[in-house]
Each structure stands twice: as C-alpha cells, then as structure tokens.
Amino acid sequence: MKSIKVKCWIETNGDKLYGPGPHELLRNIKAEGSLSKAAEKMQLSYRKAWDIVQQLNKHSEEPLVILRKGGKTGGGAEVTIHAQEVMEAYNKLQKKLQEVTKEEKQLLKILN
Amino acid sequence: MKSIKVKCWIETNGDKLYGPGPHELLRNIKAEGSLSKAAEKMQLSYRKAWDIVQQLNKHSEEPLVILRKGGKTGGGAEVTIHAQEVMEAYNKLQKKLQEVTKEEKQLLKILN
C-alpha cells in the first residue's frame, strides 16, 4: 500500500545533470545502439533524448555518449566506458540508499 | 560545483503523499499557525497548500492538520502531535540518506 521512495541525482550549478532519466537513457542506448530506439523504448521524444545527451557530454570532461550519423547502418549511438563507470557508481549509490529505506519502516507505521 | 542530491517521499497507490513539499508546509504551519501564511512563506498558492492538507489528512487515519475557520483570530491551522511524529521520522530518514551521499564521492570524481 504505502511505500518509501528514494531518488538521487547530480546537480551542477543548480540544474540536474545525471539522475534516473539520463541513467535509463544510457542503459537503453547501450542495449539498442541507437538514440532513437533508446528514446522510443522509454517513451521519450527523440528531441528530449538528444537534449539529455548534449547536457551529459557538455558537463563531463570525457564524453559519455558518442553519436554517429551516416554509414551503412545510418548512424548510431554508443555509451563510452567512462559512462559505464558512471552508471555503475550510480547503481551502487542507489542500492545503498534503497537499503536505508528498507530498514526505515517507522515512517510508514506512523502514517499507518 | 557538482553535488549529489537525494530526496525521499512516501507514495500510496502510486501518487505522492508525503515528501519535501508537504514536509516544509507542515513546518510552516507549525510556525505560523495559519495555512495561508504558511503557503505564502514558501511561495506556494493557498489553493495548492490547501489541496496538500486534504491529501495528507485523507491518507492518514489520524489527521495531520486541523483547520479551523471563524473565531476571534478568523481561523487557523494546527499541526497535530501525530503529524509531528511523522515530521521527526522523516527528518531522521533524510539525515541518514544524506550521510550515505556524503560518503559516496566516487560518482562525482568520475564525472569530474
């Protein structure tokens, strides 16, 4: 019925840089090899997905996503090793936070 | 420059029940003794604040906020003891989560 949710993200100068949305997008890009397919998979407009990628690459010294256009496949999207490190670290952090909320049942009890 | 943010809230049947917004509202109600003043203090429309209070009371067996109209003061808002327990439990949880993010600097390092 009632449940505790937790969410974490990284901000830079007050605007959101990396969070659940970008994280899912990176996972999808890795799985699909295509930005448009990745966006579709999570019911996100291509435009928005593209914006997210620009934001990510803009605020990281090394690029997180490499986009290519043309070629025999028409183009594609690739998640860099660097990005995969970010994803893994984010996963770990999320897991830690989840564990804290699992221990904490008091709030739910009080609200009944 | 870059920083990790964390947020927790309670959902019931998929919609948000208690989180940073309601929490701040309760604090303000407690300080002001008035829903309209509490809303104003956090730059929230009275309408929205009132809706939040309805939502909170609707989903908790015991009411969290008591609203009164009329009388010598014109009316007022009061945070119940029950609500104060919720607030305290929420504060504790948030503090715990904050500590986890403080330990976790790896993500920031990777994103540089």
Add this chain to the structure above:
DNA sequence: AAGCGTTATGTATTTAAATATATATCGGAC
C-alpha cells in the same frame, strides 16, 4: 546519383501543473 536509416535542430503544438481571481463561509468581537 538515388535510397536507406540514423542523427541534427528549429519551430509549433499539446499537456499538465501551478497560479491567479473571485466569491462564499465561518464564528467571534464590537
């Protein structure tokens, strides 16, 4: 050179959230 599947990007439209506005109600004080 035409066709393809993708990325690239500006602009228009839609959608949802929040706010603003207006009016009613309550109950004590005078």
Add this chain to the structure above:
DNA sequence: GTCCGATATATATTTAAATACATAACGCTT
C-alpha cells in the same frame, strides 16, 4: 448585524515541460 481574518472552493489564466512536426545532413550501399 456588520466587520474582520481566516478557511473553502470553483473557475480562469498563466507557465513550463514535453511532445509533435518538419526538414536537413550524413555516409554507406547499390
């Protein structure tokens, strides 16, 4: 019984976010 300061609530307006749409560019393949 009128005024006051608060809550109560419907409706209209504004705002911001997301989406939709349109078009161009790219580079390989044929």
